[in-house]
Amino acid sequence: MHFLKADKLFNGSHFLTENSVLVLNEQRQLVDIILENTIDPGKVEKLKGIITPGFINAHCHTELSHLKNKIPQKTGLPGFGKQIILQRFASHKQEIIEHIKEADKEMWQNGIVAVGDICNTPDSFEIKTESKLFYHSFIELLGLNPERANDAFNMGVLLFEQLKNMELAGSLAPHAPYSTSNELISKISAFNLQRNLPSSIHNQESEDETKFFNGVKNGFDDLFAFLQVEISWFKAPKTSSLNYYAAALSDQQTLLIHNTYTSKEDIEFVKNKNLYWCFCPNANLYIENKLPDLNLFATQKNKLCVGTDSLASNLQLDLISELNVLMPKFPDLKLEDLLSAITSNPAQALGIGAKFGGFILGKNAGLNLIDVNAAQFKFIKKIN
Ligand SMILES: [Zn+2]
Structure with a gap:
């Protein structure tokens, strides 16, 4: 003993x-x-x-680890997204795998024991089977056009089955409201609800997202043009994005990632939903150079989580460094509130409270x- x-x-x-x-x-x-x-x-x-x-990293993309120091800082989200698309597949598979391995090791050394990790590919699966860390992999789906909902969903289910065959934990997750239709979000929600699995979505990370849903000219117009995605059919609902897609979420717990432009009214609007608010302050500074106002979330203390996001938008995978950005800026947050955001709260959000947190x-x-x-x-x- x-x-x-x-x-x-x-x-x-x-x-x-x-x-x-x-x-x-x-x-x-x-x-x-x-x-x-x-x-x-x-x-x-x-x-x-x-x-x-042990700490829990509520939001990471280990498969983007090879993009460390490759994406310019403070360009805003549409510019950042464009660079990710241009660069993520430009590296050899072996290089991508090596960087995922290093990221896994770095998190372990920084006291992290469990991770909510976004996956668009199976690149990280093999490493996860050998890792000392526990991973919940969110298989991330995109498709703004409702006509694509079935195809995107079916592709996600295939990747999910691959994950299950390797005895790894995971679920499906929509990418973001500006890239995923409510039809697809509903299908994902039903899938996770049936299996009692958590979900995740990038929420209100940039002002462009708010503009997009209000029908105001915004940076996503350029991104969609670059991607040759035709969106003239999209009719802006003239509400906030969260207000628009909240009804498509089930009662399963869902991590909302970033929340930089979430308003008091948004928080009030979804107060009966089973939501966790995950903040990635270093990534917000890297991409948008703007932090969310955590004072707005004073009623949500046991729902606050913190994540590192990926090495494409962060220089380290270290939750203490994330808390150290928030602590001096939001003195109303108690030590317990900050430490709960990297222990018990993300454990509840990921459904792993019996083992971690x-x-x-x-x-x-x-x-x-x-x-x-x-x-x-x-x-x-x-x-x-
Ligand atoms: Zn992310």
């Missing part, structure tokens, strides 16, 4: 009473949490800092040692 304590113990949702001690067995599973005065103090290893459960008896959900000073966290080491 190994007895472990620190200045503070954060269990995924709150700090434990000061004299709590974690008890680990030889297999490094957590078997008990006891009070310090019930055992010989000489047996307890005392660490300086805060012990937390907390101090879970009988499991090894990972343990990290961090510290906090002057509105910045510091990652000290991975304990477990």
Whole structure:
């Protein structure tokens, strides 16, 4: 048995009473949490800092890892999307695979134990079967034209079956409201609902998205022209995008990614939906140079998640670095709120709360040692 304590113990949702001690067995599973005065103090290893459960990266695209430092910064989302399309398939498969492997290793070293990972291809599947991390792969589908809904859906199901055959966890997910029809979102929602699986969608990442749904000239017009996608049939609903597609979502939990341009009215409009708000601040700065206003989400504290997004729009896959962007800008967020956004909340969102995101008896959900000073966290080491 190994007895472990620190200045503070954060269990995924709150700090434990000061004299709590974690008890680990030889297999490094957590078997008990006891009070310090019930055992010989000489047996307890005392660490300086805060012990937390292993971190959960709610949003990543490991298959874009080879695009690190290749896409210009602060061009806005349509320009960024165009570069991704131009560059993502320009590399050899082996190079793509090598970079996914490195990304997997980097996340593990940074204390991450589970990931919600977007997939448009099977490139990452093999690595996931050998990884120390748990992955929930979101098979991402696109198709703005409702006539394409069946074809896009069927292609997604094929990739999903490939994933299942490799005994990997996953589900289907629409890419974004400006690239996925409500018909396709409904089909995806029904598929996931039937299997009790979570979903994900990029939501209100740019002002161009809001303009697109309001019928105002916007950057996606150029992107669609470049892609030779004919959209003259599209009739702007003149509402926010979230307002437009929310009805196509089922009651299954869904991660909304980015939310940079989400308004108070949007949050109110979807308050009865089973939604998690995932923020990727470093990617927002990289692409749009604008952060979402987390003060708007004050009523949603147990629904906040944080992700790294991909190395195409970030210089590292490190959740502590993401929290360190948010902490000084949003002082109303408590330490517990920030740490829950990389532990218990994403565990609930991904449906893996029985294994990850907390101090879970009988499991090894990972343990990290961090510290906090002057509105910045510091990652000290991975304990477990
Ligand atoms: Zn993304």
